[in-house]
Amino acid sequence: MRKPLYINDFAMHCILGGDKKTVFEKLKNGTRGEFTIYDVAGVMRPAATIDPESLPPVALSKYDNRVNRLSQAVLDQMEGSIARAVKKFGADRIGIFIGSCDNGSEASLSALKCFRETGAYPEGYVLDYQAADFPARYIAERFGITGMLSVHSTACASSASAFVSARNNIYAGNCDAAIVGGVDIASRSVILGFASLEAMSDRPTNPFSANRTGLTLGDAAAFFLVTRERCEDLQAEGSAGLSVVGFGESADADHITAPRADGEGAYQAMKASLADAELDAGSIGYVNLHGTGTRLNDSMEAVAVNRLFGENTPASSTKALTGHTLGAAGALEASFCCLALENGGVLPAHLFDGCEDPKLPKVKLVKPGESADGLKYCISNSFAFGGCNVSLIVAKE
Incomplete structure (x- = not known):
């Protein structure tokens, strides 16, 4: 028997843009986003990163980092449908299932640099930045959600795994609706890691070509509001069906x-x-x-x-x-x-x-x-x- 998840709303932000119309136009035309060149141990490597200064600081200041700024940019577009879901089902019946791999290495590395130089960590720095559930806790606190929370860190399949977990828990009766998706950044530590695996290309990736030379990393966030039954009162424009x-x-x-x-x-x-x-x-x-x-x-x-x-x-x-x-x-x-x-x-x-x-x-x-x-x-x-x-x-x- 089919066990679908009905999509009531979805949004994304990546190097192609921060709204559906802009992203779709570039997808259909094959228009690449603007990549930034990074010096990786003396070798130049491109990455599709979004300038964090182009994204407003997170309103809940204790969660302000690159990952959560990306999440905020997407969740701002879904605020109405998520609020309606909380009202309809109750804050304790909304689950959060996301995929993310690099939650706070940049904050931790810059804090370590500060400690080495001054003998003290920056004011306000907490190790929570590095916690696996940090981006999910931000979403929960922003919307007042008290239901189950799950973060998947299964590398490149993380947010796809989150969909499987959301489906299983909704049909098990552990929640009535879920925010599902993923957020990640191409931080310098991640770029260095993939470079050490000799998996990164020195030019934008060229998939399925005889001349392919490896992958190129990028920043993105994408979230969905899903339910077991179709809920017309929750649906945002473009999500019907x-x-x-x-x-x-x-x-x-x-x-x-x-x-x-x-x-x-x-x-x-x-x-x-x-x-x-x-x-x-x-x-x-x-x-x-x-x-x-x-x-x-x-x-x-x-x-x-x-x-x-x-x-x-x-x-x-x-x-x-x-x-x-x-x-x-x-x-x-x-x-x-x-x-x-x-x-x-x-x-x-x-x-x-x-x-x-x-x-x-x-x-x-x-x-x-x-x-x-x-x-x-x-x-x-x-x-x-x-x-x-x-x-x-x-x-x-």
Whole structure:
């Protein structure tokens, strides 16, 4: 039996913009956001970061950091629908399920620098900045929510995992509605970490190209207000008829960072999502690829996608436009599927150099302005370190 989550509202903020219309225009045209160049141990690396000074300080000052400024920018757009949900169900019946990986390393590193230079931490600095639940506690306090709170840090699948957790808890009766999503930043510590893995490109990522050289990181936040039943009194403009209907997970148990080379884990996650949604592969009109631009990811994902969907289902990686937004990526890319569904099937473009890798199984990559007639179902892939694979199916009635 299907167990969907109905979407009453959603919003996002990334390097493409802070509102649905702006983001959609850049997605459909394949227009990349402006990347910033960082010096990583003497090597220049681009990242799709948002200037924190362009975002207002968090009104609850004790939560003011880059991560929560991004969350605030998104939650401001959803304030009305969330307030209505709190009034309808009660503050103790709203759950918060988010994915995030780097909550406060920048604050901690700058505090440590201050301590080394002066012998004291900056005024107001607390270790809570580093806590995994810090961004979720901000959301709870902002809206006066006292229901269950869960933060997932499953690397690049974090906010996709949060959707699975939200669905399970809503249907278990632990909450009636949920704020689900993700937020993450490309901090200097994260950039250094990925550089040490030799996974970062020295240019904007070039997914599924024969010339790909690695990933590029980025900042983003994306949130959804979801319920078990469709609630017309909660729905915001543009959310009518949208739902998440398929939830599939798998675990490679193969390597601490690299995906399983034969794509079996990715294939099983997508297959499980289809089974959960009671759909066959032919029902899917668009695949949002995980598509990091690393040789290992793109090769295994091409195998899995071609095996399940063949070579004629439109697919694209949006990470060339936004950067890889880590813990936020699953929610952000699910929101891109929603934008395609609510805009007549116009699909996010696949931006790359046009040089397809002949060693990869064929995948139909979306060109700018391309659309899928009668688009009803999209699948969004998130494949993370440790072989944590999640695929979500987003639908429009």
